[in-house]
Amino acid sequence: xxxxxxxxxxxxxxxxxxxxxxxxxxxxxxxxxxxxxxxxxxxxxxxxxxxxxxxxxxxxxxxxxxxxxxxxxxxxxxxxxxxxxxxxxxxxxxxxxxxxxxxxxxxxxxxxxxxxxxxxxxxxxxxxxxxxxxxxxxxxxxxxxxxxxxxxxxxxxxxxxxxxxxxxxxxxxxxxxxxxxxxxxxxxxxxxxxxxxxxxxxxxxxxxxxxxxxxxxxxxxxxxxxxxxxxxxxxxxxxxxxxxxxxxxxxxxxxxxxxxxxxxxxxxxxxxxxxxxxxxxxxxxxxxxxxxxxxxxxxxxxxxxxxxxxxxxxxxxxxxxxxxxxxxxxxxxxxxxxxxxxxxxxxxxxxxxxxxxxxxx
Amino acid sequence: xxxxxxxxxxxxxxxxxxxxxxxxxxxxxxxxxxxxxxxxxxxxxxxxxxxxxxxxxxxxxxxxxxxxxxxxxxxxxxxxxxxxxxxxxxxxxxxxxxxxxxxxxxxxxxxxxxxxxxxxxxxxxxxxxxxxxxxxxxxxxxxxxxxxxxxxxxxxxxxxxxxxxxxxxxxxxxxxxxxxxxxxxxxxxxxxxxxxxxxxxxxxxxxxxxxxxxxxxxxxxxxxxxxxxxxxxxxxxxxxxxxxxxxxxxxxxxxxxxxxxxxxxxxxxxxxxxxxxxxxxxxxxxxxxxxxxxxxxxxxxxxxxxxxx
Numbered sequence: 001x002x003x004x005x006x007x008x009x010x011x012x013x014x015x016x017x018x019x020x021x022x023x024x025x026x027x028x029x030x031x032x033x034x035x036x037x038x039x040x041x042x043x044x045x046x047x048x049x050x051x052x053x054x055x056x057x058x059x060x061x062x063x064x065x066x067x068x069x070x071x072x073x074x075x076x077x078x079x080x081x082x083x084x085x086x087x088x089x090x091x092x093x094x095x096x097x098x099x100x101x102x103x104x105x106x107x108x109x110x111x112x113x114x115x116x117x118x119x120x121x122x123x124x125x126x127x128x129x130x131x132x133x134x135x136x137x138x139x140x141x142x143x144x145x146x147x148x149x150x151x152x153x154x155x156x157x158x159x160x161x162x163x164x165x166x167x168x169x170x171x172x173x174x175x176x177x178x179x180x181x182x183x184x185x186x187x188x189x190x191x192x193x194x195x196x197x198x199x200x201x202x203x204x205x206x207x208x209x210x211x212x213x214x215x216x217x218x219x220x221x222x223x224x225x226x227x228x229x230x231x232x233x234x235x236x237x238x239x240x241x242x243x244x245x246x247x248x249x250x251x252x253x254x255x256x257x258x259x260x261x262x263x264x265x266x267x268x269x270x271x272x273x274x275x276x277x278x279x280x281x282x283x284x285x286x287x288x289x290x291x292x293x294x295x296x297x298x299x300x301x302x303x304x305x306x307x308x309x310x311x312x313x314x315x316x317x318x319x320x321x322x323x324x325x326x327x328x329x330x331x332x333x334x335x336x337x338x339x340x341x342x343x344x345x346x347x348x349x350x351x352x353x354x355x356x357x358x359x360x361x
Numbered sequence: 362x363x364x365x366x367x368x369x370x371x372x373x374x375x376x377x378x379x380x381x382x383x384x385x386x387x388x389x390x391x392x393x394x395x396x397x398x399x400x401x402x403x404x405x406x407x408x409x410x411x412x413x414x415x416x417x418x419x420x421x422x423x424x425x426x427x428x429x430x431x432x433x434x435x436x437x438x439x440x441x442x443x444x445x446x447x448x449x450x451x452x453x454x455x456x457x458x459x460x461x462x463x464x465x466x467x468x469x470x471x472x473x474x475x476x477x478x479x480x481x482x483x484x485x486x487x488x489x490x491x492x493x494x495x496x497x498x499x500x501x502x503x504x505x506x507x508x509x510x511x512x513x514x515x516x517x518x519x520x521x522x523x524x525x526x527x528x529x530x531x532x533x534x535x536x537x538x539x540x541x542x543x544x545x546x547x548x549x550x551x552x553x554x555x556x557x558x559x560x561x562x563x564x565x566x567x568x569x570x571x572x573x574x575x576x577x578x579x580x581x582x583x584x585x586x587x588x589x590x591x592x593x594x595x596x597x598x599x600x601x602x603x604x605x606x607x608x609x610x611x612x613x614x615x616x617x618x619x620x621x622x623x624x625x626x627x628x629x630x631x632x633x634x635x636x637x638x639x640x641x642x643x644x645x646x647x648x649x650x651x652x653x654x655x656x657x658x659x660x661x662x663x664x665x666x667x668x669x670x
Contacts, residue, residue, distance in 0.1 A: 052566050073572035085567035089585035098581070099571035146571075 002063030002076075002153035002186055003028045004049060009058035011044050011210075018044050019210045021058070026154075026188060031180050033189045035197040036207035036233070043158055045207075046190045050079050050156050063153055078147035082159040084139045086131040086146075093118075093127040096145045117145040120179065137168045144179070157189040161196065173199055194234050198222070206230045228352035231280050237310055239346070240320040241280040246271045255279045255347075259316045261295055266342035267357035271349065278348040283310065285344035286322035290330060294337035299330050313338065411642035418636040431643035440619055441627060441644060448623040448648075450534060451541075452603040458542045460595060463549020464587075470550065471557045481554075488547035496611030499540035503527050503612075527613050530620045537608045537621060545602070549594060556590040557583070588666050596659040600652050624648050 004026040011019040019041045026032050034042040047053040049060060051072035060067050067075050078099075086095050093114060100110045118124050121141045131139055140160060147155055160176075161169045177200055180187055191197055197204050198218040206213045206221060206229070214226035225231035231239045244255035246269065253265045255277060263279060271277060287294075288311060300319070301312035309329040311322040313336070322338065330336050347355045412431055417423045435441055470481055487495065504525050505511040511523035526532040560582065568578045606625035609615060615622035615630060622630070624644060632641035 050566075050570060052569070072566075072570045077570065079567065079570050081563045081567060083561060083563055085561065085563040087564065087568075087581060090581070098568075098573075102572040102577060146567075150571075 004154060004186065004188065005059075005061040005064075006045075006049070007059045007061075009045065009048060009060065010056045011041070011048065011053065012056045017210060019048075019056075022207075022210075022212055024205060024212065024215065026186060029184045029186055031187045031189065031200060031202045032205060033191060033197040033201035033203075034205045034207060035191055035194060036213075037192060040207040041210040042190045042192075042205075042207050046079075046156050046158055046188060049154075049188060050077055051075050076150075076153045077156055078150045078152040078154075079156040079158065080140075080143045080147050080160045082162050084131070084143040084160075084163075086139060086142055088131055091128050091130060092123060092134070092142050092145075095131065095142055096123075096149050099146070099150050113149045113151070114145075117148040120148065120182070121145050121175075136164050137172060140164065140172055141175075144176070148179075148183070152185075154186040154188065157187065157191075159191055160189075161191070161193075169196075176200060194236065198234070204234075206233060208233075224354065225280075225346065226354050228278060228280070228348050231346060231348070231354075235282060237283050237321045237323060239280045239282050240286065241278050241348075242318060242320075244277055244279050246273065246275045246277045248273055252342075255345075257316075257318070261316070263295075263340055263345070264342050265345055265347065265357070269347050269355050269357050271347075271355060276350050277355070278352065280346040280348065281320075281340045281344060283321040283323035285341045286313075286320060287339045287341065288313070288322050288324065288330070288336050289339065290334075290336050292337060294339040296335060296337050299332055299334045299336055302329050302332050304329070408642055409646060411639050412646045413643075414639050416637070416639040416642075418638065423639070427639070431640050432647075434640070435643055435647065440622065441624070443619055444622045444624045444627040447534065447619075447621065448603055448625070451538060451609075451621075451623050452599055454534075454538050455541045455545065455602050456595060456598050458538070459545040459598065460549050460591070462542065463546045464553050464591075466546060466550040467553035467557055468583075470554055484550055485547045487544050488551075490544065492544060492605075492607040493611050495540055495544050496537075496608040499536065499543070499608075500527065500612045503536050528617055530617050533613055533617055533621045537612050540608050540612065541602065541605070544608070545598065548598065552590060552594045553587065556587050560586045589663055592659060592663040592666060596656060596663075599659075600656065603648070603652060 004024075006022060006024040006026075009019055009022045010017070022041075022045060024032075034045060036042050044053055048055055049062075051067065051070060051074075055068045062075055062077065087098065090098065096114045096117060097110050100113060105113075114127075115124075118127060121144060123138070123141055123145055126134060126138060126142075131142065134142065140163075143160070157176075161172050164172060173196060176189075180200075189196075189200060201218055203215060204218055204221050205215050208229045214221055214230045216224075216226075221230055221234050225234060225239075228241065231241065242255075242257055242263075244257050244263070247254045247256055247262070248268065249264075251268065253268045254262045255265060256262050265279075269277075295315055297313040297315040297320075299311055300314050303310040303312070304327070308323055308325040309327060311324070311329060313320050313322060315338070320338075347357070349355050413426060413428060415423045415425050415427045415430075466484055470477065470484065474480075490498075502508040502510050504527075505523035511520060511525065514520040515523045527536045564582050565578055568582055573581065603623070604625050606623065606629050609621055609623060609626045610629060613621040615626050625648070628641045628644050628648070631637050631644065
C-alpha cells in the first residue's frame, strides 16, 4: 500500500489542454473518488497515474517515488477498466493469474493468491470459464480479482460500474466498499455518478474543465459546496439557485430576487450592499406550505418517487424543485407558498465561489 | 369486414386451389433455386461430365463417353505429377511469404504515425494492378536486357553475371512467386489490419499494467484475436493461388522445361493449346477434389479454434 502525490500535473494534446495544473495528495489506504462530467479530465488523470498517458508537465509520486517515466508495469498498480478488459481467450483463472505468471512467481504463490481472491469475490465456481460465459457482474468481479491478486500499491478504477444495470451497480458498489474495508488498499476511483462518489469515497475530488473544484469528504461537498459547479453537480435533484442582490438587514441580511421578492439570510455575509450574489438551496430544504405564509408559487409537476415526492414549482418565471418525504403532496396546478430554511441557504459570489457567513465586509 | 368460415373439407376445395397450396413453398424458393442451378450447378455438372468424355476441338468425331480413361492417363502423366509438385511449391511459398509480409505490414500500419493514410494507400496499390500487367512488369524487371534486378543482384555478388532467372530451371519458379508475393501482400495487409483494428485497445492497456512486454502482448492478445481471420484468409488465398495461373502463363508459360508448370497452368495448356478439353477437365476435377479436402481441413481447424476461443 502506498500514498500518491500529484503535483501540478498538466496534460495537453497539442494545443488542446485537458488538465490545467492538478495538485492532489492521496493518503495510504484512502479511497478517493474523482468525479465530474464527461471531458472534465478525471479519466485522463487516472490514466496518467497508471502510466497509460504521458505526463505533459508536473510530477506523480507513488510511495514517494517519482513515476513519471516508469512503464505501467513498473508502477505496481492495478487497474479495473469500464469494459473490464478481460483477456477473452483465457479462463477466469488464467486472467487472474496472468500478471503473476508474467512475473514468474512461484506456482504455489500464484495458486494461493488466485484462490484467495476468488474466495473473497465468490468466483470459485467460474474459475475454468471464459469471460464470455459470464454475466456482467461476474466479469466485473473477475476484473477486480485480477487486480487483487497482484497486491499492488494502489487500485485504480475507471468507471468500473458504468456497464452494469442499476440494481447490479448498487450491489457491486457495496461490494467494492466492503472489499476496500477488508484490504485497506489505496484506491482512486473515477466516476461521473455522484451517488457512487458519495457512497464510496473517503474523500471526493470534484473536477470540471481540467481543474479540481473541491476536495473533501462527501458530506463536506454536499453541505458546503465550494462553488456553483459543485453545488449543482453533487445532489439529486440538484440544488436550486437564484440570482439575487445582497442587502444588509441589521445583524442578518436579505437576498433580493429580480422581482423584488426578499429571502431572509440567517447571518450577514462579507459582501457589499447591493452586490450580485447567487443563493442556493437544496430541494429538501424548501418548505412547501398552503397557509399563505411565504412566497407564493404554483405547482407545475408532481413526481412521486415512492421514497418521497419531488415538486416542480414556479414562482415568477423561476423554476425550483422541492423534495419532501411526505406522500401527501399538493396537486399539479395548486397554489402554494414556499419558505427556505435560512440556515440552509448557500451564498455564492459573482464568480460562483462560496461565501461564508459571519465576517464583516 | 365479414369473414366467411370455411365449412368445406379440404378434399372439397377446387383442384387448382389445392395444387397451389402444395406448390406454394416451392414457388417461394424457386427464384433462388433456379438461380443456383442455372449459374452454379449446370456449368459444374457439364464441366465434370467433360472429364469422362473425349472432347478434342480439332477432332470432329470426338465427344464420346470414355469412362475413367482420362484419369488412368493422368496417373501415368509425368508432366501432371511434376505440375502437382510445382503447385505445392508455388502455393506454399507464395501464401507463406504473402502472409508473413502482409502481417508485418498490417502491424506497422496499425501504429499511428505521420503520413499513415498515404502509406496505407500505397500498400494497397499492387492489388489494383491487373495480374497480367504485373506479370509483364516483373518479367521485364527480371530481364537483364531491360530490367535492373539482374544487374543489382550481380552488383551485390549474388549472381555471377546478369542473367534472367526466369530462364534458369532451378530458379525460374522464384520469378512468378516474387511477382505473386508483391501482388498479394495487400490482401493480407488489408484483412489483418481490419482484424487488428477490431481488437479493443484497453486489453493492451490492461496487459501493459499486468506487466506484459510487447512480444507477450502479441502472443496473448493479438495472436488469439487474429487466429480465426488468419485461418480463413490463408484458406482463401491457398485456393486462389493454386488456381492462379495468370502470372505463370505471362512470365514463363510453364517453362523452362515445365519447371514452373503448375496444375492450373497445365490445365490451361491442355485446354487452350492442345485443345483437349476432356483431359483438361479431368485434371481440373482432381485439383477441385484436392482443394475441397484442404478446405475441409482448414474449416475444421477454424471451428476448433473458435470453440476454444
